[in-house]
Amino acid sequence: MWRFIKGVEKPQSKRKAIDTSYFKEYDKSKRSRKFSEKWTETYSWLRDSASGMTCSICIDHDTTSKGSNSFINGCTSYKLDSIIKHEKSKCHQRSVLIQSGKSKPIEKTDAAHVIHSLNRENFNKLEKMFRNCHALVKNNRPLSDFTWLCDLDEMKGLDLGKTYRNKGYANTFIDCIAELEFKKVCEVIERANFLCIIGDGSTDSRIKEQEMWFVRTCVEGKIDVKLIGISALDKASAENIVKGLREILNQNIECEWEEIMARLVCLACDGASVMVGHRGGVSALLRKEQPAMITIHCMAHRLELCLKDACKSVHLFNKVLNTLIMGLFYFYHNSSLNRSTLMNTFEVLKGDDPKEKLLLPTKAGGTRWIGHHHRALTNIVTSYKYIVTHLSQLKETGERVSADSKSKATAYLRLLKSKEVVYFMLFVLDFLGPLRRLSLALQDQDGLISSKHAALASTLSALERLKER
Structure with missing residues (x-):
């Protein structure tokens, strides 16, 4: 009111005047605050810099509050209270969540779990398709089989949906499987x-x-x-x-x-x-x-070459393998009539013995693996009487077969009834047995070199016993 009354001066304040001498003395003697290394033991994210205290987590992951977050540019208030307040702040907690999310593998993050739960049905459908593609590759099947495999799964009651069921996507799925498998190979190589x-x-x-x-x-x-x-x-x-x-x-x-x-x-x-x-x-x-x-x-390959060199000068070896066994294979493989009449001969001659079986001639050439030669000889020896009987029937004049088949049957029958050929087949079958086992041992990819030497010594011992017998 004194402002509106003439001649009245401003009244004196009832508050006592503040004595500023105390603050002047405090300013002269107050302590100088500085960064304490002990703080980093409790707050691992805390750093000291020329501009002040900083937060390593917020610097790397806080992109929304850089202007208001003093621990990004540098906080000069070297007080424990300031550090505690920053740790409880929303911007710091958000940065911590971002850091923990980035440190996890992608498939274990919360976002991945959310996406997986939302697309669980689609993932289940794709999983079945991936398994079908994996089966095609493992069994050397063409990609065109992918479509009918999916149709078969539908008939079984499995839900695969209507998309991705074509040859093009099958190729994409296989590429993804190969990429993942090659990553595993890379990890093995790095270790x-x-x-x-x-x-x-x-x-x-x-x-x-x-x-x-x-x-x-x-x-x-x-x-x-x-x-x-x-x-x-x-x-x-x-x-x-x-x-x-x-x-x-x-x-x-x-x-x-x-x-x-x-x-x-x-x-x-x-x-x-x-x-x-x-x-x-x-x-x-x-x-x-x-x-x-x-x-x-390759030790298995060297064994094959050794056998080939050893038998190169043996006339009967080429005669039995290249002429007789390969000839019988093509004779029955290329003619369904010859194959069916051989089976009929077997049905007549086998009798009631359930152990009797017919083994068709197999191919001994194509590769040099000893196992193929051993199997081809085993099939001929096991089915010897049925093959001889069938060839004898074909050479009869009353049989309605082509002249070519009749002449081949006569030639093969002459070889099968030859004493030296039969003896030589049994002789070769005897020594191919130990060599076959040695070849399989040398091909074992999980074996150690010591086991290879043991297999070689065992084979040499078996061959020596065959020599004496």
């Missing part, structure tokens, strides 16, 4: 200190050269042999083979060539000159980059 690369060549249905590559490792006593890929070659030269190996290592395994070479100790392959040549072979090219590498000729 191994030493590697052995195994290579072999073949031709596909287009008569195009293919080179298959495997890697063999041993980690903590566990032996693994994994496929690393198949490279298609225009020409099977040593340079192209090495180039194809580099490409599949880069594409499928995503491993650096220098890293593989640093751990490579061995190349295992067949005895072809393009692989083991001392000057221009694949082993020679790899040895330029890894001088400590050794080359091992």
Whole structure:
């Protein structure tokens, strides 16, 4: 009111005047606050910087409150209370959640669980389709079988939906399965200190050269042999083979060539000159980059070559295998009439003995594996009386068969009734038994080198006993 009355001065304040001398003395003697290293023992995210205290979690993950969050730019209030307040703040807690979410594998995050629960039905349908594609690849079936496999699942009562059920998506599913499997191979390679690369060549249905590559490792006593890929070659030269190996290592395994070479100790392959040549072979090219590498000729393949060389000068061996066994195979394989009449002969002669069985002649050529020769000879010897009886019927003049079949039956019958051929077949069957077991032991990918030597010693002992018998 005093402002509106003339001649009245402003009344004095009843509050006592504040004595500022105390604050002046405090300013002179107050303590200087600074960062304490003990705080980091409780608050692991706390950092000290030239601009003040900072939060490592908020700096990395807080993208919404950088202007208002003093622990991003630097907090100069070196007080424990400020640290506690920041830890309880919403921006810090949000940053902690973001960090924990990013540190988990994608499939274990909350978002992945939410997506999985929302799409559980679709995932169940895709899982059945992936299993069908995996079965096709494992059993060497064409991709066109994928459609009717899905139809079969529908007939069984399984719900696969109406989408993705075609050849194109089957190829996509197989690519995804292969990518996941190659990641597993990469993990095995990363754990191994030493590697052995195994290579072999073949031709596909287009008569195009293919080179298959495997890697063999041993980690903590566990032996693994994994496929690393198949490279298609225009020409099977040593340079192209090495180039194809580099490409599949880069594409499928995503491993650096220098890293593989640093751990490579061995190349295992067949005895072809393009692989083991001392000057221009694949082993020679790899040895330029890894001088400590050794080359091992496949032991099972060496056994096959030894047998071939040993029997090369034996006239009866070629006569029995190439002429008689292969001839009988094609004689019954290419003619359904000959095959059916042989079965009828068996039904008449077998009697009531349930142990009697008919084994059709099989192919002994095509590969050099001893097991194929042993099986072909076993089938001929087991079904000897039925085959001889059937061929005797075909050569009779009253049988209505072609002149070609009749002349072949006469020739094969003459060989089967030859004393030296029968004796030689039984002789070959005797010594192929131990060699077959040795070949299978050498092909065992999980066996150790000590077991191979034991199998070799056992085979030599068995052959010595056959000699004495």
